[in-house]
Amino acid sequence: ISHHPPVSALHATDEEHNIELVWCHQCVPNFNGKRQLKLLSRGETYEMNSPNLLIKFLPLPGVDWTGNVTISCKENGLEAELRYGPKSFFGFRGSHRSVKGKVYETATKRTLFQLNGHWDRTVTAKDNNSGKSRVIYNAEEIFSGLKTPVVNDLKGVRSTESAAVWSELSEAIMSQNWEKAKEAKNAVEEKQREVLRERELKGTPWVPQHFSVTYTKDGGWECSPIQQWVPPAPIVLPLS
Template sequence: MFGGHGPHIPHVSGRRRGSTTSSRKSDEADRPDPTEDDTTVVDEGEKSMLLSIISQLKPGADLSRITLPTFILEPRSMLERITNFMQHPETLLPMTTVDDPVERFVSVVKFYLSGWHLKPPGVKKPLNPILGEQFACYWDLPDKCRAYYISEQTSHHPPKSSYFYLAPHHHIRIDGTLKPRSRFLGNSAASMMEGVSVLTLTNKGKPGIGEKYILNQPNIYVRGILFGTMKYELGDYVYVRCPETNLVAEIEFRVKGFFTGTYNAIQGTIKNEKTGEKLYEITGKWNEEMYIKNELTGRSELLFDATNAKPSLPLVRPISEQNEKESQNLWAPTISALLKRDQEAATDEKIKVEEKQRSDTRKREADGIEWVPQLFKPTDEYGLDYVIYANIDGKDPETLEKQVLAITPILPGSHSTGKFAIPPHQSHPNDVTHITGTEPDTGAKGAET
């Protein structure tokens, strides 16, 4: 339990490492202020374009196959947008230093809630990744250690974005697959954010397995498509669940009612699923201040202040070093046009990418080739669809780093060993695998490459 001073957030420590100055921050030059509001006013031409599209739809229609106008597109891919959830190291890194299981669970919930405020102003949708698209990046953390992120679009219909995060010196691993499913709802559109993330604290729980937290995501709603001002909202119920400790957080992202309520509110509880005991209540707004109330003492404390929180942006290799299917290189002409507000050029460049994908698909079908992901393989654990293909099981941080860096180019100066082909190079089996922690009590294996 917390006492009177709020959740314990220990000092982050670790081995020091010099930063690499030749890389660039992901979206650093073009990322908008995440604190700006979440409404969009479209002009008459844009409204007419939207109406011409949605007039052909019925409520409940699948939007995943609809070509949306570029003026509502965010200038980055979904694979890159997922990194929003790793951009507050001040909430992420201390989790493994907390000894008390309840306090540790609260620290995980704090991390989980800290990233939702990071979004472009207005109503923007990230670019849909093409099949086989990849995005990799890293962070130079406050203590000079590094964290790494690797992602790949493992399915196009239905869309599945698989990702892997590792902070070797902080004993943190995240595996996940995001499966957005879009629907037209009349004057609104919804992205049902299916899929889960599995956060593993590798220095807790059983050796070689770690302590796991299963997380899902709120759904995204865009109101006012036909009339009024377009508005972005997060909605519905989410959970954070730890099977090892029987603790669960059940949180509602509340959408505003027509006459009552407020925007961006959250309401939730933390309880012991085994005993039913309610431990904490969570209230506030996901884009402002969030509070946690100890049910035993009645004391309410600030959990996270999104208003004043500054993200730690990931670093990426220069575009000149990226291959043809890495996100920032793949979408560079489209993104450049979006940033210039040249909608005609953005549409043309986007179509080029999508037509190339269709052409590649036709080639594979003509040759009887089934596409498989290059960096991920199927799994059936914890509700995940895919897991990184390599064994990340080193018994020390240095070995873990070597294993991660052997998977795909991440740091400046590193390059792919070969081009993407049809089919892509298959260096791993496509059978179902299982995920474990990254710190077994036996010797380390090398990464499968």
């Protein structure tokens, strides 16, 4: 929704269960911004920040999430603090892809649940009163059930859809044709630069189609979705 500063936005809704997710962030390379998960039928809004994405090349290449995340809900007076912790550089300390944290009452700071696990495996919640633990997140169950996106309406796929813009690059990567992938990537980037130059020559401001964006004098920004519900898309991800 914005190139300077680089801001991306996501708006997802589930009308059947009255759930809305708003996710706006700026990658520089940390993800600065906030997410909102709304349980509309309960009148609850959960605000949260994002952990930092860590990309490592040595001693072994890989990615990890690091940092602290706070999730808060003013309506029910609850907060959660999560700590994403990677291993140290040489792998002697820390736990790979670990998540630790707690859920507590905002007013009294009384801890209700202790959270522990790994974001690529399972996360458990231990009830401080009963001492009982249960699995609240299972990555294998979630990701094993993911389906391949399906094109429901080919004519409805616009030229600006990510799947269309990056189609040649995706095909080249899938076929492991790295030279073609490089050419396709450069072609997309150069086309976008050309579009930007034309817009600047005409003095046409960039206006996002689905989000409203406001900027502050100190370089800050706020974004919000224009539509209450996300309309049906030509490319869908089957849930069953």
